[in-house]
Amino acid sequence: MDAEQWCLVVEKREAEQTRRRLLEEGLLDRRYKPRSEGDAVLLPVTEEIAGATRRTFVTVPQRADLPRHDLVGGIAILQEDDPEAAKRLLASRPSLHTVLFPETPVEGEYRTRRFAVLAGTPTTRTRVTEYGLRFDVDLAHAYFSARLSTERQRILGMMEEGERVLDMFAGVGPFAITLARRAELVVAADLNPAAIHLLIQNIALNRTGNVIPALADAAHLPRIGLAPFDRVVMNLPLAAPAFLPAAAALCREGGTIHLYALEEREGEYLPHIRAVTAGNVVERQVRTYSPGKWHAVYDIEKEG
Numbered sequence: 001m002d003a004e005q006w007c008l009v010v011e012k013r014e015a016e017q018t019r020r021r022l023l024e025e026g027l028l029d030r031r032y033k034p035r036s037e038g039d040a041v042l043l044p045v046t047e048e049i050a051g052a053t054r055r056t057f058v059t060v061p062q063r064a065d066l067p068r069h070d071l072v073g074g075i076a077i078l079q080e081d082d083p084e085a086a087k088r089l090l091a092s093r094p095s096l097h098t099v100l101f102p103e104t105p106v107e108g109e110y111r112t113r114r115f116a117v118l119a120g121t122p123t124t125r126t127r128v129t130e131y132g133l134r135f136d137v138d139l140a141h142a143y144f145s146a147r148l149s150t151e152r153q154r155i156l157g158m159m160e161e162g163e164r165v166l167d168m169f170a171g172v173g174p175f176a177i178t179l180a181r182r183a184e185l186v187v188a189a190d191l192n193p194a195a196i197h198l199l200i201q202n203i204a205l206n207r208t209g210n211v212i213p214a215l216a217d218a219a220h221l222p223r224i225g226l227a228p229f230d231r232v233v234m235n236l237p238l239a240a241p242a243f244l245p246a247a248a249a250l251c252r253e254g255g256t257i258h259l260y261a262l263e264e265r266e267g268e269y270l271p272h273i274r275a276v277t278a279g280n281v282v283e284r285q286v287r288t289y290s291p292g293k294w295h296a297v298y299d300i301e302k303e304g
């Protein structure tokens, strides 16, 4: 049967590497068969990620009626509270050690969820590999989303060598440690002690010598006399716009602020941004969040 689906269009020589990465991040939609189109390969994805486009695919006959899930390292997160389906999933994937069901939405200041263990080892900890980096995560105690890996690479691709970067809401460090590859220095702040604890472990795990972890409320950062940064990352989509004046105070003239926001209308936060800086702003959709809502990122050049 044919169906229209989101997909990434990639060059043939990059197809296998991209396929593996999408698989690792739980973004490859295995219900459809990848196919070629001219010199490119079309890889079906589970949602509208950055760069995705719509194409028609042939559906693959399902192996064993597996439930829909997200993958984070060795953990699968099911959308249904279905222990039988969880056992089938665990048995079908040797890389999995645990299947979880989220009992709450992402909530609170720390942006965490509570989980029930449906199958496997009773843990919310796992190790994620992303573009050659490793991250220890604990899904119940600190936020982590594998779905932003493409976004992290996009920002890394925008950077000059030797930049000074501030990650205001760093979590366990996926942006900070990724961007440290090009940066001279990254200051990574979070007010969740469990996130900072994991960030310190991840700095050691990746032998990253230029990330400074800070257990701090981002609102206090402008008051500790830090020299201005070339780039500021603000990944706290529900509340980051409120921290924009602090980010602007910490960013040099001509530097870039990446503001992630949850919005229902294109350009929703532009008036807010305009009240803080007159510089160039480019907005893009990162991924859909729920019907009529999406995660957007505003790349803001600071001016005035």
Ligand code: SAM
Pocket (backbone or CB within 6 Å): 109, 110, 111, 142, 143, 144, 145, 148, 168, 169, 170, 171, 172, 173, 174, 175, 189, 190, 191, 192, 195, 216, 217, 218, 219, 235, 236, 237
């Ligand atoms: N950037 C990380 C990532 O991509 O995985 C984490 C993003 S998560 C959506 C937002 C993080 O901001 C959480 O780890 C939360 O603890 C932290 N946070 C919330 N309010 C904060 C504040 N006022 N100052 C510093 N960190 C804060």
